[in-house]
Amino acid sequence: MKTTEKLKGLREMVFFQSNEHCFIEKERYLQETYFPEEKPYNFYPLVLKGLLETVSTPVDEKDIFVGRVVEALPDKGMKAPSRLFLAKGHLTPDYEKLLNIGYHGVLLEIKENAKKLATTKAYQYAENAAICIEAIKNFSLRYAHAAKEAGNLRAYKALLRVPYEPAYDLYSALQSIWLVHMISSCYVGYRDYGFGYMDEYLFPFYIKEKEKGISDREIDETLAGFFIKANEICGRATHNYKQKPVLCQASKQYVLLDGGRANLLSERILSAAAINCMAQPEITVVLTNSSSAEFKKTVFETMSVMTDKLQVYNGDILKEFLRNKGLPEEIAEHPAFTACCTADIYKHSCREEFYLPSVQIFCKVLFENRFSNKEDFLGAYSKAITKACEDDILATRNPDKDWTRCVYVLDCLLLGTCNEKCHYPPQALKYRAKNIFLTGLATLGDSLAALDLMVFAGDMDYDTFVTAVKNDFKDEDKLLDTVINITKFGNDNDIDDYTALIAEVLIDAVEKAEHLDNEILLPSFYSLQRENEWAAETPATPNGKRAGTAFSENQSPTYGADTNGVTALLNSLAKIPFYKTAAGGLNLTFSSKIEPDILRALVETYFEKGGLHVGITVLDRNTLLDATKHPEKYPTLTVRLYGFSEYFISLPVWQQEAVLARTAY
Amino acid sequence: MKGILFDLQRFCTKDGPGIRTTVFLKGCPLRCLWCHNPESQKGCIETIKKAVGDGEELCGKEYTVEETLEIVLKDRLYYEKSGGGITLSGGEPLFQSEFALRLMQKAKEHRLHITLETCALAEENVIKESAKWTDLYLFDFKESDPERHKAFTGVDNKKILENLEMLDALGKRIILRCPIIPEFNDRQEHFKNIAETAEKYSHIEKIQIEPYHFFGIEKYRRLNRDYTIGYVEPPKQEQVDFWLGEIQRYTVKTIQAL
Numbered sequence: 034m035k036t037t038e039k040l041k042g043l044r045e046m047v048f049f050q051s052n053e054h055c056f057i058e059k060e061r062y063l064q065e066t067y068f069p070e071e072k073p074y075n076f077y078p079l080v081l082k083g084l085l086e087t088v089s090t091p092v093d094e095k096d097i098f099v100g101r102v103v104e105a106l107p108d109k110g111m112k113a114p115s116r117l118f119l120a121k122g123h124l125t126p127d128y129e130k131l132l133n134i135g136y137h138g139v140l141l142e143i144k145e146n147a148k149k150l151a152t153t154k155a156y157q158y159a160e161n162a163a164i165c166i167e168a169i170k171n172f173s174l175r176y177a178h179a180a181k182e183a184g185n186l187r188a189y190k191a192l193l194r195v196p197y198e199p200a201y202d203l204y205s206a207l208q209s210i211w212l213v214h215m216i217s218s219c220y221v222g223y224r225d226y227g228f229g230y231m232d233e234y235l236f237p238f239y240i241k242e243k244e245k246g247i248s249d250r251e252i253d254e255t256l257a258g259f260f261i262k263a264n265e266i267c268g269r270a271t272h273n274y275k276q277k278p279v280l281c282q283a284s285k286q287y288v289l290l291d292g293g294r295a296n297l298l299s300e301r302i303l304s305a306a307a308i309n310c311m312a313q314p315e316i317t318v319v320l321t322n323s324s325s326a327e328f329k330k331t332v333f334e335t336m337s338v339m340t341d342k343l344q345v346y347n348g349d350i351l352k353e354f355l356r357n358k359g360l361p362e363e364i365a366e367h368p369a370f371t372a373c374c375t376a377d378i379y380k381h382s383c384r385e386e387f388y389l390p391s392v393q394i395f396c397k398v399l400f401e402n403r404f405s406n407k408e409d410f411l412g413a414y415s416k417a418i419t420k421a422c423e424d425d426i427l428a429t430r431n432p433d434k435d436w437t438r439c440v441y442v443l444d445c446l447l448l449g450t451c452n453e454k455c456h457y458p459p460q461a462l463k464y465r466a467k468n469i470f471l472t473g474l475a476t477l478g479d480s481l482a483a484l485d486l487m488v489f490a491g492d493m494d495y496d497t498f499v500t501a502v503k504n505d506f507k508d509e510d511k512l513l514d515t516v517i518n519i520t521k522f523g524n525d526n527d528i529d530d531y532t533a534l535i536a537e538v539l540i541d542a543v544e545k546a547e548h549l550d551n552e553i554l555l556p557s558f559y560s561l562q563r564e565n566e567w568a569a570e571t572p573a574t575p576n577g578k579r580a581g582t583a584f585s586e587n588q589s590p591t592y593g594a595d596t597n598g599v600t601a602l603l604n605s606l607a608k609i610p611f612y613k614t615a616a617g618g619l620n621l622t623f624s625s626k627i628e629p630d631i632l633r634a635l636v637e638t639y640f641e642k643g644g645l646h647v648g649i650t651v652l653d654r655n656t657l658l659d660a661t662k663h664p665e666k667y668p669t670l671t672v673r674l675y676g677f678s679e680y681f682i683s684l685p686v687w688q689q690e691a692v693l694a695r696t697a698y
Numbered sequence: 699m700k701g702i703l704f705d706l707q708r709f710c711t712k713d714g715p716g717i718r719t720t721v722f723l724k725g726c727p728l729r730c731l732w733c734h735n736p737e738s739q740k741g742c743i744e745t746i747k748k749a750v751g752d753g754e755e756l757c758g759k760e761y762t763v764e765e766t767l768e769i770v771l772k773d774r775l776y777y778e779k780s781g782g783g784i785t786l787s788g789g790e791p792l793f794q795s796e797f798a799l800r801l802m803q804k805a806k807e808h809r810l811h812i813t814l815e816t817c818a819l820a821e822e823n824v825i826k827e828s829a830k831w832t833d834l835y836l837f838d839f840k841e842s843d844p845e846r847h848k849a850f851t852g853v854d855n856k857k858i859l860e861n862l863e864m865l866d867a868l869g870k871r872i873i874l875r876c877p878i879i880p881e882f883n884d885r886q887e888h889f890k891n892i893a894e895t896a897e898k899y900s901h902i903e904k905i906q907i908e909p910y911h912f913f914g915i916e917k918y919r920r921l922n923r924d925y926t927i928g929y930v931e932p933p934k935q936e937q938v939d940f941w942l943g944e945i946q947r948y949t950v951k952t953i954q955a956l
Contacts, residue, residue, distance in 0.1 A: 525772055598708030600717065600773040631711050634780030641775065698709060 034095065036254040040308065042095040043261045047311065048668050052270040052683075054104035055113035055278040056219055058088040063115040074157045078164035080118050084220055085172040092176075092183035097258030098208050099180045099188040100215045101265060113278040114222065122223030123371050125287070127380050129234035131213060132206045135198040136166045170197040173212055203238040203252070207259045214286075218266050222280030225372035227287035228314060229379065232299040239298040249301060256305030260288075263313035269668075273562055274685040285372030285677045286314040292324025292332070293348055293366075299328060303335040310339055312671050312678040317370055320640065321348035333633040336649070337626070341673035344648040346370070347640040350612045358553055360464075368615070374646070374676030376555045376615035378464040385467050387425045388563050391539060392473035392584045394421060395480060396572045400503055403496070407481070407489045411538050418542035422469055426548050429467075465552050468616060471539045472560040472567075474609070475585035475594070478532025479520035479576035485531065486519055487512075487575075498575070505573040505580040517577035523590030525601035533608040540613045558588045558609070559617035561675050565687060583691070587675060588619040588646075592694040599623075599635065599698040607642035618676045620648045624697040627651060648673045654697060657681065661689055700760045701797030704738055704789070708773055712956060714813030714834055716782025719770045721801065723786065724758045725793035727819045729852040730840060731927045732879045734914030738789035747920040763801050771808060783811030783833070792820040792828060799824070802831035815875070818861040819853060825861045826868075835865060835872045836906075841883050842891035850882060866899035874902050875956075878941055879910040880930055886944065893948030904952040907941060909933045 034042075062084050068076075092099045107113040130139065140162055147159035177192035187204055194201065195209035210228070217226050242252060267284040268277035276282045288306070290299050306316045316339065318332050336343045348368065355365035360378070369379035377384050394417050404410040487493045498512075506513040522532045536558065543556040564586045573580040578591070585591050588606060595602045599621060606619060627649065636647050650673040660667040664682035671678045672692050681689065705722040713720045725741025726733075733739065737746060743758035770784050777783045784805050791798045791814060802812050814828055815836040839862075840855075841847040847855040865872060876892050878884050896902045911932050918925040933941075938955045945953050 600709045600776050604772060628711070631717060631780055634717055634776055634782075638775045638779050 036097065036251075036258070039095040039097055040254065040257055040261065043093075043097075043258070043265075044311065046093070046095070047261070047264045047269070050104065050265070050268060051106075052268045052275065052277045053106055054268075055107045055111075056102045057105040057107070058103050059084060059220055059222075060107065060111060060113045060115055062087045063117050064111060068117070075161055075164060077118065078161040078168070081165055081221065082168040084118075085168045085216070088220070090172075090176045090179035092179050092185060092188075094183065096183075096185065096188070097255065098211045098262055099176055099183075099185060099192070100208075100212050100262070102215065102219045107278060114280050116280075118222060119280055120217065120221045120223045122218075122281075122284075123225040123375070123386075124384060125227035125229040125289075125369055125371055125377055125379065126213070126217070128210050128213075128229060128231075129380075131196055131209060132200040132234060132238075135194075135196060135200075135209075136169060137197050138199070140166050166197070169213070169216060172216070173197065176212065200238065203235060203242050204255060206235055206238045207255065211259060211262055215262075215266060218281035218284055219279065224267065224272075224281045224284035225286070226284070227289070227369075227371045227377075229287075229369065230289045230291060230294075230367070232290055232296055232302050233294060236296050236298050239301070243297075249304070252301050253305045253308060256302060257308040260305060260309040260314055261311065264311045267313060269312070269680045269683055271679050271683045271685075271688075274683065274688070284313070287317050287370055287372060288314045289317050289319065289369060290332075291319045291321070291348060291367070292328055293319070293321035293352075295324060295328040300331050303331050306343065307335050307338050310342065312342060312680065315372070315677050316343040318343065318345045319348035319351065319368060320345050320636075321352070324348075329633060329637075330629070333629040333636070337629040337632055340649055340651040341671050341678040344374075344618070344646065344673075344676070345636055347611070347643075347645050349640070350643065350645060351376075351615065354612060354615055360553070364464075370616065372677065373561055374557075374559060374616045374618045375468045376466060376557070378466045378553065383465045385429055385465060386470060387422075387429070387467065388470045388472055388561065389418065389421055389425075389543075390563075390567060391418065391471050392476055392480075392571055392574060393567065394418060395477055396502075396574060399484070399499060399575070400572075405489070405495070407485050410484070410489075411481075411535075415538050415542040415545075418539060419545045422543050422546035422554075423548075425469075426467065426546060426552060430549075430552075463551060467548070467552050467554050468559075469543045469554060469556045470559040470561070470563075470617070471536075471543070471556060472563050473584035474536060474539075474558045474588055475522045475532060475590045476574055476576060476578055477535045477539075478522045479528070479591065479594075480574045480578075481535050482520045482522075482528050482531035483516040483575035483577070487516065502573050502575050506577065513577050516575060520576045521590065521594040521596075523595030523602045523605045524597045525604040529605040529608050532605075533610070536609045537613075540610060544613075555615040557614045557617035559676070560584075560586050562688070565691070586691070588617055589695070592691065593696055595696050602696075603635065603639040603644060604642070607639060607644050609643075611643055611645035614645065616646075618646045618648055619644070620650060620673045620675070620695075622650045622652065622692075622695045622697045624653060625651070648676070650692075650695075652692075652697070654693065657689075657693055699797055699800055700762050701766070701794050701801070702741065702743060702758045703761050703766070704735075704758050706761070706766065706769060708769075709776075710785065713785040713787060713815060714783070714836065715811070716780030717773065717776040718782045718785045718813065719773055720785040720787050721766055721770070721791075723788045723791045723794050723798060726788055726790040726817070727793060727853060728790065728817050728840075730877075731850055732877065732882065732910060732930070734911065734917075735789070736914060736917050736921055736923060741789070741793055744921075746917070747922075749916075749920065763797065763804055766801055767804050767808070770805065770810070774808070774810070777810065781811070783813065785813040785815060785836075787815040787836075790817050790819065792816055792818075792824050795820060795824045795827075799827050799831070802828065806831045818858045818865075820861070822861070822864065825864060829865060829868050829870050832870060835870055836875050837862060837865070837872050837902075839874045839876045839892060839895065842888050842895070846883070862895075862899065866901045869901060872899065872902045874905045875908060876905060877908045877910065878933070878938075879927075880933055880937075882927070882930075884933075884941065889941065889944045890948050893945050893951075896949050896951045902951065904954065905945060905949070906954050906956050907938070907945070908956050909938045909941075 143162045147155040173192045180188035191205035191208040200206035263286045270277040272283035351368040367379040369377040501509045564583045568583045670681045702724040704724045710718045710720040745754045746757040813834045814832045817838040
């Protein structure tokens with residue numbers, strides 16, 4: 034069978050998968066095996082060992098890389114997925130280390146460190162690592178023989194050695210990563226393990242392939258065969274609606290490319306991603322001024338084709354931001370992201386995230402006090418934000434939790450935070466990336482505008498105005514009309530200044546929060562779906578948002594408020610001090626195909642003006658409306674949400690409506 | 699000096715190269731039966747029923763050259779990156795010739811790329827003056843047969859063709875824009891004439907055809923006007939491809955459908 038036919042077949046298999054299915058062999062093992070209540074320190078590694086000895090090793094004739102998990106409907110009475118055995122996910126493992134020294138080398142490092150530290154916990158950690166690595170080694174050998182029986186000799190040869198030994202060519206490298214990625218996601222179980230800067234750590238293997246005379250086309254197909262696997266494990270359901278009963282449901286798996294370090298393989302990865310053109314993996318490009326013209330051209334050509342499945346970040350301001358945080362150059366030079374656009378410290382992953390209820394706090398400060406000017410109000414708001422941050426930092430500063438992650442050796446099987454964990458105890462974690470997500474930016478900016486224009490700089494009495502807002506503008510139609518009409522962030526006019534001001538206040542308030550030296554505070558404007566989840570508890574706001582309704586999403590204006598075209602929107606956004614933030618996302622919607630040159634001009638200009646991120650959806654409103662009525666016709670239709678791509682027909686009704694409410698350019 | 703605009707759109711990508719801001723001037727000397735911007739025809743501010751809900755609103759707004767330019771210049775970096783600029787469209791932009799020419803002159807002072815989308819029914823001196831500032835003409839070519847032209851648009855095409863000849867002689871870059879309306883001008887003879895016109899003038903760079911659509915119908919209702927051509931079936935892709943092929947038979951120049 035030709036590779037192109039295999040790819041087509043594998044793709045079809047993903048769409049034939051049922052989102053009702055669980056990883057049945059894992060569930061049966063966990064739910065039918067007796068486990069004692071008391072869990073000794075080596076409990077989880079032993080569960081992993083038992084599990085990997087039990088599950089089968091299916092190989093499909095179309096598999097380019099082997100490693101798949103048996104799926105079926107849960108048995109009668111079975112509650113899937115079991116949460117007895119799970120990791121934390123949400124990290125970018127150090128695959129470079131895996132490929133270079135193999136698990137054998139990783140284990141040597143861990144043992145060495147245990148000896149150095151000579152503590153009970155360090156020895157226990159090393160002992161657990163040995164159990165896990167042995168289990169994975171035996172599992173890969175079983176898989177090697179299954180591959181041989183199915184006639185896949187390339188996989189057979191590779192799995193006899195990897196992931197225990199270092200990879201020896203591009204194929205064995207990818208096979209090694211896949212097996213580990215699959216075990217982490219499906220058997221240990223959790224989502225959002227990223228692949229990181231693949232073009233960099235696979236580059237030496239790529240060069241060897243080229244020296245052997247392998248064509249770029251063949252390399253593209255091999256990479257595409259790898260990328261498609263990322264879709265096999267997570268299904269097409271979303272995490273907020275009708276979840277697939279597996280722990281890695283809706284796993285957003287980021288592949289990173291840094292324009293400042295792009296090489297020949299970067300372009301192959303983009304080409305393979307376009308062949309794959311599925312929701313996973315999420316291609317995340319960190320563009321920099323130093324990116325070559327050729328690389329940029331390829332990026333925007335690919336983005337024009339892949340639309341919502343490729344996003345771009347402004348690498349220059351990200352790197353500058355990390356340098357300003359005092360991080361060493363080798364880390365600042367490598368801004369990393371895992372799923373949902375959260376920033377990571379590459380290869381030192383201990384990433385946390387906190388969604389700050391900025392809109393609710395705004396209302397609380399407004400309703401419970403009386404202010405005579407904007408400055409006093411912002412001063413009080415800033416203090417309340419700082420306090421909320423500090424409360425969260427304290428709540429998550431939990432050494433036991435770190436120990437849990439370390440000792441059970443489940444998070445990506447030692448690779449996740451390998452650089453850190455080898456240096457147990459966790460107090461010595463060198464960096465903890467604390468993403469502080471500020472929610473409802475446009476709602477806040479427009480609310481500040483309304484408050485200032487109506488009250489502080491206007492002639493309305495504070496109490497009268499605040500009472501009207503508190504009462505959800507009941508019998509205040511005229512006031513409601515007025516505030517809605519005067520406050521529209523996103524149209525490139527002076528009203529934007531309020532959003533820029535409150536953005537600055539929020540970021541500075543986060544930076545003021547007391548924290549330890551290794552806690553790297555990373556403020557960003559990002560809501561995920563909190564704008565809707567928190568709607569019920571969010572009161573009316575001064576900009577005319579009614580009580581119980583959603584506030585603005587991510588960095589977007591209130592849906593439909595931006596009416597002056599996409600350049601006006603980008604100019605508005607460029608007024609936000611993104612250079613003090615690390616992540617978050619702006620999603621633009623276009624109603625028809627956007628040509629690469631136009632896309633490039635838009636993004637590059639926006640970045641030059643200080644913009645941080647762009648993701649796009651290209652959709653025709655009629656197609657979307659039809660998809661809401663006849664979902665069966667649109668299994669492959671994807672749209673961009675927050676920081677990733679999602680299947681439109683899998684979304685809940687409120688989210689489909691939100692996509693339709695966006696301004697489409 | 700003030701002009702009456704009925705729209706000012708940023709991020710236009712189909713009105714010339716790159717990212718553009720299109721200034722839509724009100725007023726047109728033609729009355730094309732299929733016109734999809736009927737609100738552009740009268741050169742004055744008029745009332746139109748609201749698109750949603752009851753009541754009326756004003757269509758058309760006065761802008762000074764400076765006010766217009768201020769908005770246009772907000773996207774200057776996007777123009778530079780994409781090879782875009784300003785487009786004057788309408789209506790017929792030269793209907794308010796004094797304002798249009800002044801705006802172009804001022805835009806050129808800022809070194810903006812200028813595209814003029816025109817039906818070219820204007821006095822010779824106005825066209826000549828426009829040629830001083832215009833980098834690219836999107837030249838409407840609606841019908842080749844003079845009598846039909848008069849029947850479809852209300853005016854003769856003699857002067858329009860003279861202006862085309864003059865612009866070509868002046869060496870101006872031209873794209874020929876041809877609306878193709880089923881049952882009206884989708885004739886072999888017209889297709890042949892489009893191609894031959896493009897062949898005749900060396901500065902016509904390419905032909906763009908604009909297949910009929912009825913997105914403008916609703917606006918006739920809002921203006922209390924009759925849509926006299928009644929229902930015309932918009933062409934399917936295969937039909938558009940057929941038209942492109944037919945025109946291409948007689949010319950080596952590039953032909954695109956918009």
